[in-house]
Each structure stands twice: as C-alpha cells, then as structure tokens.
Amino acid sequence: RIQYQTYDVTSMLKVGDNAIGAILGDGWYAGQVAHVGQYHYGTHPLWLLLQMEVEYEDGSRDVLISDDKWKGSTGPILFSDFLMGETYDARLELEGWNYPAFDDRSWIFVESSRKPKFPVGKLVSQADPPVKVMHQLSPVEISQPEPGTYIFDMGQNMVGWVRLKVSGEAGTKITLRFGEMLNGDGSLYTENLRTARQTDVYILKGQGEEIYEPHFTFHGFRYVEVTGFPGAPKFHAITGMVAYSSMDETGYFECSHPMVNQLQSNILWSQRGNFLSVPTDCPQRNERMGWTGDAQIFVRTACFNMETINFYHKWMRDVADAQLPSGAFTDVAPQVKGMGAGHAAWGDAGVIVPWAIYLCYGDKGIIEEHYDSMTRWIEYLKVNSKKLIRPNEGYGDWLNVDDETPRDVMGTAYFAYVTNLVSKMAAVIGRKQDETKYKKLFKNIKKAFVDAFVTPEGRIKGDSQTCYVLALKMELLPDNLRVAAAKRLAEKIAERDGHLSTGLVGVSYLLPVLTDYGYLDVAYDLLTKDTYPSWGYSIKNGATTIWERWNSYTIEEGFGDVGMNSFNHYSLGSVGEWMYRYMVGIEADPEQPGYKHIIIQPHIGGGFTWAKASYESLYGQIVSHWELKNERLELEVEIPPNTTASVYLPVEDASQILEGEKPLDKTDGIIEIKELQGKTLLEVGSGKYNFSVVYR
Missing domain, CATH: 1.50.10.10 (Glycosyltransferase)
Incomplete structure (x- = not known):
C-alpha cells in the first residue's frame, strides 16, 4: 500500500508559464529503517509519481504526468535520512530551479517507466493527517561545555528539527547534534541513540543571514549541540520546529496537583513526539x-x-x-x-x-x-x-x-x-x-x-x-x-x-x-x-516526556541500559486514560458510542481539591469540573447538543443536590433522578449544569 497526496494548487498558478519542481528524499522507502539498514522497502533510484489535472473555464481538461520529458539534477542536499540526519551545502543551491525561466540545459532527462522498478503495492489516497510543524520553541538556556561547543536547551523534549539562522563566510561548516539528556559534565548524551546519528550539517554560502531547515529527517531531542558556529551564537540562532501528524488536540486536563499537571503535559508531548504517520515507540534511536x-x-x-x-x-x-x-x-x-x-x-x-x-x-x-x-x-x-x-x-x-x-x-x-x-x-x-x-x-x-x-x-x-x-x-x-x-x-x-x-x-x-x-x-x-x-519519579528527575523505563535515569545509578533507554516513550503514559475517565469522570457509553450518550462520574480523592477536563467530541465539547469548596462538592458539567448524559453524584439523598441555587425538581434538562446506594444518578439532556452537594 502506497499513499498518494492530493493538493489544490490553483492559487499557486501564475498567468503565463508555470513550472513544477519536486525534491526527492530516501524517507521510509530507501532510507534507514530501524536496525535493518537501508533499502527495506525499495532501492535507488528514487521515483516521482505525479498527475496534475487542470480544468479550464470552458470546461476542457488537461492532464500533466511525470514522464521522460522531465529533467533532474542533484542539488545542495548531499545526504538526508530519517535516522541519521542531513548534510546541506548551501553553495550548491540552484537559484530559481523551480521557476519557468530556469536554464536546465545541464540537467538530464529522467528515466520513465509505466512499470516502475519498485514494489508498487496498492496506490491509495492518504487517509491520515499529514505531518506538519505544529509548534515552535525557543531555547531557554545556552551553555558552553568546552570552547567552540554550544549546547542549546529547548526546555522540552521534542520531536522535529531546528531552524538555524547564521551569517558567515562561504564554506563554514556548522554541525548540529541532537540528544535528550546531558552528561554530568554538561556535554551531549547520545549513547542511547545506538546507531542513529541525529546529526545535521550545514555549509554556508556566505551571503548575509542564512536560514536553514532540514528536509527529510526528524530528531528526538531536548538539547542541540552546535559546533562550527561563527562567533558565539545567540538565542535566536536556533528555533525548535515541533512536527507531528496534524491532528487537532481535543482534550484538556488540569487539577490541583502540580506534579499530575506535569504528568499530563509529559503524556501529551510524548504523543506529539511519537505520532508521525505511525504510532512509534520512540523518536530518537535507530528504532x-x-x-x-x-x-x-x-x-x-x-x-x-x-x-x-x-x-x-x-x-x-x-x-x-x-x-x-x-x-x-x-x-x-x-x-x-x-x-x-x-x-x-x-x-x-x-x-x-x-x-x-x-x-x-x-x-x-x-x-x-x-x-x-x-x-x-x-x-x-x-x-x-x-x-x-x-x-x-x-x-x-x-x-x-x-x-x-x-x-x-x-x-x-x-x-x-x-x-x-x-x-x-x-x-x-x-x-x-x-x-x-x-x-x-x-x-x-x-x-x-x-x-x-x-x-x-x-x-x-x-x-x-x-x-x-x-x-x-x-x-x-x-x-x-x-x-x-x-x-x-x-x-x-x-x-x-x-x-x-x-x-x-x-x-x-x-x-x-x-x-x-x-x-x-x-x-x-x-x-x-x-x-x-x-x-512522579521521572518528573522529580526533570522529565518533560514519558520515559521508556521507570528508571531511565536515577541520581544514584545514572543512565539506564543504553541498549534500550528512550526518554520519550508514551506507553507508561497510558495512565492518562484514568485521569480523564475516572478522576474527572468523562466516559463513553458502549451502548451509544462516540459520546452520543455520556457518562460523567468523577472520583474525588487523594487530597485533591479540584480537577477539570474538557473533551471535544464529534458532537461538541464535554466538560467535567469538580471542586471541593466550603464543605461542598461543586460539579460543573457541559453536555453538547444532540446528546444525553448520566451524571453521578456521591450522595444518596437527591434532595441535597442543588443545580445553581435550585433544587433538582426545578431544574430544566433533568430527565430522570435515581437514588442508588451511595450515589445519585441524574439523566440529563444537553446544556450546562452546576451541581453542588454537601461533601465532608
């Protein structure tokens, strides 16, 4: 199965001549995959499959395809691989290469085939959201563990790459290495990457300020080691480009316990870092x-x-x-x-x-x-x-x-x-x-x-x-x-x-x-x-994502087994399910799935004084927010249109429950009231409710 992407390029067309250009990279197809090396799915040469359909105002149509009339050349990307990184020589850039007026006489015609020499599989339209840059981070600290070596701390273990801004002489080579942790002496820790180099190299062309982002690689990192930089870099020299499959974030969780809030942040960042087309185990090593x-x-x-x-x-x-x-x-x-x-x-x-x-x-x-x-x-x-x-x-x-x-x-x-x-x-x-x-x-x-x-x-x-x-x-x-x-x-x-x-x-x-x-x-x-x-142990030790091991790092023993020690591994973060489904109590009903019928049943405990969450369902926003205040439990609930909900409150006597300042029998939207052992069940329609009850 090979996914193709569809784009509307109408707004890109100019009156007169137009040109189409494409840059090809090894990617999953011919690049390094996990521990098995290159060419797992295909080999060189790389292939472009393109079909452009043009519909004119008079209703007539043209179809443009990639064939042997196209030309190709090498460019400034000398090497680019998901695991290893990219080498880019800006001196080899081809100014205007993807514009109609470009002189392509030195380029060669490409090989074309109706039966490309790669395992075609089934061509299907891409079903999942494309990977995009979703956030940008600025460094929070720059250190210099040794002369000429600078470490940028992004403040957050992230996945993507960095944007480099630099000015200098042509031929100056800047090397960027990426890691999740630092050694005790402040140098970059890379032993857990195994054979993944996670290294980008940029060679300047020497024409004022130059801005560079790699094309066919991504890294898992918090720290960026920069060597070869002309002079001492400032904070604006590096920007973290956070990339993942472009899904809307539908959940929000917060509570009265700061460590648990950090845990939710760590869970979310690990999901961001490992949801790039595939739910991966880790984003940094050769896996x-x-x-x-x-x-x-x-x-x-x-x-x-x-x-x-x-x-x-x-x-x-x-x-x-x-x-x-x-x-x-x-x-x-x-x-x-x-x-x-x-x-x-x-x-x-x-x-x-x-x-x-x-x-x-x-x-x-x-x-x-x-x-x-x-x-x-x-x-x-x-x-x-x-x-x-x-x-x-x-x-x-x-x-x-x-x-x-x-x-x-x-x-x-x-x-x-x-x-x-x-x-x-x-x-x-x-x-x-x-x-x-x-x-x-x-x-x-x-x-x-x-x-x-x-x-x-x-x-x-x-x-x-x-x-x-x-x-x-x-x-x-x-x-x-x-x-x-x-x-x-x-x-x-x-x-x-x-x-x-x-x-x-x-x-x-x-x-x-x-x-x-x-x-x-x-x-x-x-x-x-x-x-x-x-x-909490990882959080106490500075984690900003979920660790692979409960003891990926300890103060007493240092780093865990380098053969398998990711600092961005979402699986142990599956506790997030409990925080949503139990602590704040937002649950789907298997009899009416997709949150057509919602179950709201918060579980109060642990010395927490409040917790709140929202979830953007297919029907709209669901909210559950409880707070202990003045010996009362207050529960704010929002149920979206065209849905119903079962709301549980921890009191047997329904007459003790207020909605706002009103008793339940005076409240619009209450469909049914059931007094159960140790709790009351309210069947409600869509709307916003503010329930309260004595709670000691």
Whole structure:
C-alpha cells in the first residue's frame, strides 16, 4: 500500500508559464529503517509519481504526468535520512530551479517507466493527517561545555528539527547534534541513540543571514549541540520546529496537583513526539517502529488528547497489511524485517484498537473493514493454544519492576479478552451467529484460565500485580473470587511500600481496576508518588516526556541500559486514560458510542481539591469540573447538543443536590433522578449544569 497526496494548487498558478519542481528524499522507502539498514522497502533510484489535472473555464481538461520529458539534477542536499540526519551545502543551491525561466540545459532527462522498478503495492489516497510543524520553541538556556561547543536547551523534549539562522563566510561548516539528556559534565548524551546519528550539517554560502531547515529527517531531542558556529551564537540562532501528524488536540486536563499537571503535559508531548504517520515507540534511536503493544495500551489516552480517528484508520491498514497468512498480527506495523508476530498484548492490538475507535468515535466502519482480520487472529490464537491455554512465550509484561507475569497467564488472558471484544463487535455489525460463537469461546477460555491458573482462594499463578490487574480487567474470574483478587492486588502494592510493579502491559489497567474494586485511595496514592518506581519519579528527575523505563535515569545509578533507554516513550503514559475517565469522570457509553450518550462520574480523592477536563467530541465539547469548596462538592458539567448524559453524584439523598441555587425538581434538562446506594444518578439532556452537594 502506497499513499498518494492530493493538493489544490490553483492559487499557486501564475498567468503565463508555470513550472513544477519536486525534491526527492530516501524517507521510509530507501532510507534507514530501524536496525535493518537501508533499502527495506525499495532501492535507488528514487521515483516521482505525479498527475496534475487542470480544468479550464470552458470546461476542457488537461492532464500533466511525470514522464521522460522531465529533467533532474542533484542539488545542495548531499545526504538526508530519517535516522541519521542531513548534510546541506548551501553553495550548491540552484537559484530559481523551480521557476519557468530556469536554464536546465545541464540537467538530464529522467528515466520513465509505466512499470516502475519498485514494489508498487496498492496506490491509495492518504487517509491520515499529514505531518506538519505544529509548534515552535525557543531555547531557554545556552551553555558552553568546552570552547567552540554550544549546547542549546529547548526546555522540552521534542520531536522535529531546528531552524538555524547564521551569517558567515562561504564554506563554514556548522554541525548540529541532537540528544535528550546531558552528561554530568554538561556535554551531549547520545549513547542511547545506538546507531542513529541525529546529526545535521550545514555549509554556508556566505551571503548575509542564512536560514536553514532540514528536509527529510526528524530528531528526538531536548538539547542541540552546535559546533562550527561563527562567533558565539545567540538565542535566536536556533528555533525548535515541533512536527507531528496534524491532528487537532481535543482534550484538556488540569487539577490541583502540580506534579499530575506535569504528568499530563509529559503524556501529551510524548504523543506529539511519537505520532508521525505511525504510532512509534520512540523518536530518537535507530528504532522508531510502530510497536503494536505500545499502541493498544495507549489508544484510549491518545483518543482523549487528539482527534486520532483518521490516524488510526491509516495505521490499522498497516496492521492488516502486515498480518501473516497464519492470521498472526505482527509485533510492529508497518512490518519490519526480522520482527516477530503473534505475541500476546502486541498482536491483540489488531482487535483492541478498532474497538477503542468505535467507543470513542462511534465508527462502525473500522470494525467492518477489519472484521475478517480480527476473526483470523482469534482462529490463530485458538489453533496455537493447547486446550485454550496460550503457550509460555512472547514479551510478557515488558519492563516490569522485578515482578514477572507468567507469559501463559498473560497470553491466555488476552486471548479471552480479544475474543470477548470480537463477540461485542460482531453484535455491533449484525453478525449474530458470530456473536454467539465468540461469546461461547470467551466463556470456555475463562474456564480454562481459572482451571489452569487460579486457586480456590483466588490466587493467580505468578502472583504479580499484573496477574490480578488482567484477570479483573478482562472479567476472567467468577464473581466469588473477584473481591479476593482485588484485595490481593492491593496487598501486592502494600508489600512494595505502596509502589507499583507493572510494566507496559499492566500499567494502563492498574488504576482503573483499583478504582472499580473500591481501592480509590490506593489509585490516587500510586498516581502521586514520586519515589521509584512511579510516574512522579521521572518528573522529580526533570522529565518533560514519558520515559521508556521507570528508571531511565536515577541520581544514584545514572543512565539506564543504553541498549534500550528512550526518554520519550508514551506507553507508561497510558495512565492518562484514568485521569480523564475516572478522576474527572468523562466516559463513553458502549451502548451509544462516540459520546452520543455520556457518562460523567468523577472520583474525588487523594487530597485533591479540584480537577477539570474538557473533551471535544464529534458532537461538541464535554466538560467535567469538580471542586471541593466550603464543605461542598461543586460539579460543573457541559453536555453538547444532540446528546444525553448520566451524571453521578456521591450522595444518596437527591434532595441535597442543588443545580445553581435550585433544587433538582426545578431544574430544566433533568430527565430522570435515581437514588442508588451511595450515589445519585441524574439523566440529563444537553446544556450546562452546576451541581453542588454537601461533601465532608
């Protein structure tokens, strides 16, 4: 599958002659991809496929195509690669090369072919938003660790490149190197980049102020090392150009705890930095692959922060394209040579992501498009299991803290979970027989799971935090064992002095499960901890994005394993889902997805005095803002037009609830009032509400 882009160029046309020019770069096609080197998808020469359609005022049409009448040449870009960087010699610029009057007699005619010598695949219109520069950052500090070497601190770990402004003599060579951290002596830390050079070189042409931005590369960095600069650079010499897929930001979250606000910022910046056409694991080292496990763990958080529907539509096609004949989904998508397939929590992204997109956007199309792929995955899991128990293989709960979850336990849990999701999606698209079939299979896998791994007292093989999180989240335990399992999870946390031990797989479900089973205080305590391992620990150590490891850096031991130590890795930031869905309580209703019906159920605790969030749904803005003030709980709610909502308040007696200064029975928009155990449920229509109740 090869995406083409469509542009309206009408406004660019001039009366008289016009010209079209294109600059080609290696990119994904022929550049460095992860650890496998160049030419993973294609080889040189590079090809341009262009078709320009012109419609005149009289209705006649012309079609211009790229063919052997075109000419080509080399230019100032001597080298450009996603991972390695770019070398640009401004002395070789061709003034006016893309204008009609340019003298191209020294250029050569290009090779043209109706059957280009590259793996064409299927040409499709680009589905996802294009990558653009979305923000610009100015440096906050310049240091000089040694003479002639300057370090610009952008104040934020970011992804993109920099704009360089410089004046100097022709032939002066300026080298820009990029890194996420500094060594103890103030020099640039690059060991975690592995073979990715992340280096741009600019050679001046010597004609006044020169402005340069690279063309076919991007970097993950907070710090820019500049050498060769004529004189001492000023702050305006460098501007950070933040680039990512141009999605609107749809979520806003803020609360009374400064560290948690920084956590939300770190989550958002990691999403920005890793959503460049593909949801990558990291943006800096020689990896930058679309790891499926990371993507599915983070998908609900991602959908709050940004309008991701088209981004995930495109990526799910990458996932489907990479699916093996056996039905196994791959560990990364687009597929990269040498990477595996069929592993629990990774391959399951092929089911979990479509379900999440359906919940968040009400989009049945993504289910219908990928339904066959999803059922092939279920059959793969079934065939490659023994009596419905998955083998002890895969990555496990990646980067857990000395608390391994047996891989057969994890694999079987995910087998059950995605089977249940496929049953639900079969119902959504009217596949009644399949709904029944997969519901029965889910029931049988649950029984196999309990028989193989669960004691009569509710202990699960492995006895890790993630064991209990998965079993409870994925509804694998009989009713009589769930309370015991939740209690054991809380005990496991207490045994670690109130710390988590989950890795990538368990982390997103940990706080939701604790909250659902009555351990809200434990959930808040985990969220706000700043000792290792915790989200706050990285923030206490200066993080501005989510780290790959809980201990990517410690004051005591320094940097973590350089073989795998990204400082911009969104997966552990999947806790953002809990902050939106539980702390402020904005939730989608699976029965009326896409926020057609909204659930507002904030969970107050942790010593927080207020929290507020908004989410720009397809119907409009949803707001939930609670505050504790003068022994009252105030809850501001906004429900968009053409939707309804269920609003929960933590009081049994509805007569104690006011809306503004009025009792509920005098309030417009209240459809129904239900007094429940420990809370009141209000069914409301669209509008703005200000509820308050005594809260001590």
